[in-house]
Amino acid sequence: MDEFWVFGYGSLMWNPGFEYEERLAARAFGYRRSLCVRSFVHRGTPENPGLVLGLDRGGSCRGVAFKVRGELREPVMAYLHERELVTKVYLERMLPLMLADGRQTRAVGYVVDRAHQQYAGALDVEEASRIVHASTGQSGPNDAYVLNTLSHLREMGIRDLWLEGVGNRVQALQRQDAVAIRS
Template identity: 55%
Template sequence: MTLEQRFQADTVLQNTMADSSTDLWVFGYGSLMWRPGFDSAENLPALLHGFSRSLCIYSHVYRGTPEAPGLVLGLNSGGFCHGQAFRVAAGHKAPVLDYLREREQVSGVYVEKYLPVELADGRRIEALVYVADPLHVQYAGGLSAQAMASVVGQAKGQAGPNCDYVINTVQHLQMMDIRDELLEAVLELL
């Protein structure tokens, strides 16, 4: 993403944040689904078009270290992604955004985007989404399931073993009746 595109995305998000009368929707596709860390007024299964979930981010903090990185999920361009959308009441937007930025922007590997998302009840909303930056040094796109499992199997960070992250995500997706064949293949190889 170019600097201009980042600025435009940030401008849209800032305009949304500045409007104190509107709620904020957040789209989760990994640990945000099973450990959002903030209260929401509503949460529903949701579908994001144009991006797909992948273990494509080297984790140097939460699920690994710089010496022994782990892998966490990011969104790559193309395809679609089932996840969870959380509605944050208008009066709580600022502290939730501060929390999310502290959690998700530790190294700047994610780009904040405000994207259209389809909720399970048929509504279409705009949601804050954290997308992988393929130009970032921690981007790990293109790894095989075997290579992913090898990294995940040995990594541990501040939030615990990397394998727990994959297990929790697969279990949550299965509870939502969502199959993620690549994540399931990684889990089988652990």
């Protein structure tokens, strides 16, 4: 059985959770990284949803491609289904990729379902920052999720200007809160 590829654009990049034989920087085409998924459990609540990453239509996205041996396809796909398809906000797709070494391939990836109730749509930096700053779920504060993601992206040499704008604004809101508490 031939190998296959999996594309990660968020936590999958640094915490894949499955065995792979090769890991390369890659760019997916036709989709962009976006805080476009409302989180009702891990980073928010139904009353005060947070935001988590999704791949939304348009542009391209730098991330990581993992090459998986063919005989591991079924267990890796079962793991990914359990991890990514819990609420069905993501759709499994075969994404065209350009690998860092110049090879082109296709990889399993998970894109947001725009018809799903958790789809938040295209938010501007200000609105996304306000939501992120005010939300906490079972996995902790939403702002910690965003700032941790940005830290990992920086370590990997990946720039995401829109997400960086959200992170900068969230940090400014945190500083404002700290000043207000001290006053």
